[in-house]
Amino acid sequence: MLTNERPIAPGSIERLFALDEWALDHQAEVLSELRAAGPVVWIPKLGVLAVTEHAAVVEALNDTERFSSRLGNPRGPRVSEVVENAARELADDPTATELLARLVPDWTAAPTLIGLDPPHHSAHRRVVNRLFTPRKVAGMRPRVEAIAGELVDDIASEELVDMSTRFAVPLPLRVIAEELAIGVDDLPAFKRWSDDMVAPIGNDRLGPPELLGIIRTLVEFAEHFRPKLAERRENPRDDFLTLVAQAEDDEFPINDEQRLGIVAAMLGAGNETSTKMLSSGCAILARCPDLADRLRAEPDLIPAFVDEVLRLEAPVQGLFRMARHDTTLAGVPVPAGAWLWILYASANRSEREYECPHEVKLDRSNGASHLTFGRGAHYCPGAALARLEGAVGFRALLARFDGWEIVDYQRDPSYVLHGFKHLNVRFV
Ligand code: HEM
Numbered sequence: 013m014l015t016n017e018r019p020i021a022p023g024s025i026e027r028l029f030a031l032d033e034w035a036l037d038h039q040a041e042v043l044s045e046l047r048a049a050g051p052v053v054w055i056p057k058l059g060v061l062a063v064t065e066h067a068a069v070v071e072a073l074n075d076t077e078r079f080s081s082r083l084g085n086p087r088g089p090r091v092s093e094v095v096e097n098a099a100r101e102l103a104d105d106p107t108a109t110e111l112l113a114r115l116v117p118d119w120t121a122a123p124t125l126i127g128l129d130p131p132h133h134s135a136h137r138r139v140v141n142r143l144f145t146p147r148k149v150a151g152m153r154p155r156v157e158a159i160a161g162e163l164v165d166d167i168a169s170e171e172l173v174d175m176s177t178r179f180a181v182p183l184p185l186r187v188i189a190e191e192l193a194i195g196v197d198d199l200p201a202f203k204r205w206s207d208d209m210v211a212p213i214g215n216d217r218l219g220p221p222e223l224l225g226i227i228r229t230l231v232e233f234a235e236h237f238r239p240k241l242a243e244r245r246e247n248p249r250d251d252f253l254t255l256v257a258q259a260e261d262d263e264f265p266i267n268d269e270q271r272l273g274i275v276a277a278m279l280g281a282g283n284e285t286s287t288k289m290l291s292s293g294c295a296i297l298a299r300c301p302d303l304a305d306r307l308r309a310e311p312d313l314i315p316a317f318v319d320e321v322l323r324l325e326a327p328v329q330g331l332f333r334m335a336r337h338d339t340t341l342a343g344v345p346v347p348a349g350a351w352l353w354i355l356y357a358s359a360n361r362s363e364r365e366y367e368c369p370h371e372v373k374l375d376r377s378n379g380a381s382h383l384t385f386g387r388g389a390h391y392c393p394g395a396a397l398a399r400l401e402g403a404v405g406f407r408a409l410l411a412r413f414d415g416w417e418i419v420d421y422q423r424d425p426s427y428v429l430h431g432f433k434h435l436n437v438r439f440v
Pocket residue numbers: 081125126127137140188277278281282283285286289326327328331356384385386387389390391392393394395397398
């Protein structure tokens with residue numbers, strides 16, 4: 013095998029896969045050790061080649077012909093195996109059988125966006141791009157400001173607040189809910205769907221009970237959006253669901269299962285990620301009161317701060333690709349069928365790319381060159397919206413509060429997604 017030719021990951025990475033608290037809290041340190049081992053490093057435990065350096069990450073993301081999103085599963089090899097095992101255990105469970113019958117036709121089996129390669133991918137991508145034109149995103153600003161203002165008002169009189177559940181979760185959740193025409197009463201279910209859709213990402217400790225909950229969500233989600241999409245086809249409106257309902261492509265016809273997949277991508281990709289950006293930024297501001305004071309005095313620097321939060325605390329640490337044929341990356345042989353874990357978060361702290369890479373610096377000339385939103389064909393279509401949510405959210409918090417300190421916190425249980433499940437703070 014090729015193990016002699018490719019560096020092997022140091023042991024600290026195992027702690028991350030075990031979702032050990034220290035490792036989740038020191039993920040950047042763990043990835044720095046991995047990067048020190050090489051630009052492409054074999055991780056036996058996960059069965060992947062980790063891509064750690066900026067240039068190698070860019071090369072892999074820009075080459076969809078060599079490195080496919082379609083061949084592998086976006087969840088990666090280990091989680092895919094765990095989910096398959098749990099599904100086998102549920103084979104005779106009557107509740108699972110009933111739910112799976114309601115899931116037919118199974119929209120989760122129809123790859124879309126993140127699970128497709130060009131040119132097929134481009135047909136789906138054109139649909140979501142239409143929601144995120146610069147004009148449309150600029151038009152969302154007043155609503156994002158209004159929601160951020162309401163959330164700040166809600167917590168203003170409290171002494172102890174969970175910044176994650178009270179601010180970082182509801183801000184993007186309500187923004188996306190409005191785009192997907194979800195009413196206020198349905199918000200709790202919407203949040204649960206969003207949680208369940210991302211639960212298996214970077215967490216291979218899921219068993220049959222968790223999987224059953226996820227299947228239930230996939231059914232509820234489909235039963236909610238199928239009729240809505242059909243209704244939009246009959247009565248078009250000026251909204252995103254109508255764009256999806258009417259999406260057609262001559263070369264790659266888009267079916268109803270794929271339409272649900274596109275809506276699900278918006279829900280899963282658009283919520284949890286921005287939430288993690290907001291909670292990580294709140295933690296940085298709590299730990300660096302001087303930085304918070306500077307931003308309060310010079311709010312024009314807030315967008316640069318948002319990019320530093322994104323660079324340092326990438327909400328998605330890395331996603332997966334599969335090599336289509338034998339090739340090399342950064343001089344390391346990559347056999348056909350090999351899984352790659354493309355670590356945006358590691359590239360973002362590369363000493364070769366960034367001066368003082370572990371520090372917040374608001375005047376970097378290459379501050380926006382981080383890879384937190386990916387690169388190439390799959391570059392995050394929601395990047396402008398996420399940056400808007402960050403800028404508006406931090407500005408609202410900094411304007412209202414003189415400061416906050418962290419009381420305690422709990423990390424998200426994932427080696428792929430990175431943020432805080434809970435971030436309890438006291439205002440000062
Ligand atoms: C801080 C917030 C965000 C982060 C860190 C983030 C990160 C990413 C990354 C890394 C990808 C590329 C996946 C790949 O290379 O395979 C991606 C794709 C995607 N993101 Fe985001 N995202 C964020 C916010 C959003 C928002 C707000 C939306 C929508 C409302 C969104 C929707 C999507 C969709 C639909 C894709 C799939 C694109 C494709 O495969 O062509 N994201 N995101």
